Amino acid sequence: xxxxxxxxxxxxxxxxxxxxxxxxxxxxxxxxxxxxxxxxxxxxxxxxxxxxxxxxxxxxxxxxxxxxxxxxxxxxxxxxxxxxxxxxxxxxxxxxxxxxxxxxxxxxxxxxxx
Amino acid sequence: xxxxxxxxxxxxxxxxxxxxxxxxxxxxxxxxxxxxxxxxxxxxxxxxxxxxxxxxxxxxxxxxxxxxxxxxxxxxxxxxxxxxxxxxxxxxxxxxxxxxxxxxxxxxxxxxx
Numbered sequence: 028x029x030x031x032x033x034x035x036x037x038x039x040x041x042x043x044x045x046x047x048x049x050x051x052x053x054x055x056x057x058x059x060x061x062x063x064x065x066x067x068x069x070x071x072x073x074x075x076x077x078x079x080x081x082x083x084x085x086x087x088x089x090x091x092x093x094x095x096x097x098x099x100x101x102x103x104x105x106x107x108x109x110x111x112x113x114x115x116x117x118x119x120x121x122x123x124x125x126x127x128x129x130x131x132x133x134x135x136x137x138x139x140x141x
Numbered sequence: 142x143x144x145x146x147x148x149x150x151x152x153x154x155x156x157x158x159x160x161x162x163x164x165x166x167x168x169x170x171x172x173x174x175x176x177x178x179x180x181x182x183x184x185x186x187x188x189x190x191x192x193x194x195x196x197x198x199x200x201x202x203x204x205x206x207x208x209x210x211x212x213x214x215x216x217x218x219x220x221x222x223x224x225x226x227x228x229x230x231x232x233x234x235x236x237x238x239x240x241x242x243x244x245x246x247x248x249x250x251x252x253x254x
Contacts, residue, residue, distance in 0.1 A: 069145075075241050083241060130242060
């Protein structure tokens with residue numbers, strides 16, 4: 028099953044540390060999206076990337092959060108100086124070249140900030 | 142500002158009966174709507190979609206209805222099965238799906254055997 032692969036599945040960090048979440052899209056997909064799900068909430072869009080380009084980062088917090096999708100390797104969502112409010116499930120999704128709106132999601136990375 | 146609203150956090154239905162999950166939206170620019178299903182500890186999986194040029198789309202036991210004037214869509218599952226127990230998310234997009242999806246908070250469906 029060559030679906031969207033996310034790692035780590037679970038990550039625990041102390042306040043002030045950095046969190047790095049990785050996402051490998053479905054083979055052949057060049058569109059990657061990151062969503063965040065807070066407890067009892069829906070999925071909130073964060074950022075949309077294509078290879079080496081950030082297309083839409085309107086959902087990303089202005090500080091501490093960054094994302095990249097390099098030419099080679101997985102997409103990375105990086106959270107610097109984590110705070111307790113960053114505790115959430117972070118889902119990556121991918122879509123094929125022609126964006127039909129249907130996204131293929133990974134199983135998510137659950138970040139816990141102590 | 143919640144642009145996609147699922148006002149029922151949970152729903153319980155007897156096996157074999159119809160499940161109806163509702164979704165309302167506020168942004169009249171949305172023209173493409175999707176339903177996703179999510180099991181615990183898994184990512185959402187695509188279920189069914191509908192374009193605003195249609196008012197109904199059917200796929201097996203799943204039918205989505207769209208009422209543009211009311212800005213309302215619903216997902217019907219019939220007959221409901223225990224394996225349908227999951228959280229269902231409604232999502233919407235503009236430009237025929239070419240903008241990031243906006244999700245509702247989800248409705249937890251429990252199908253009781």
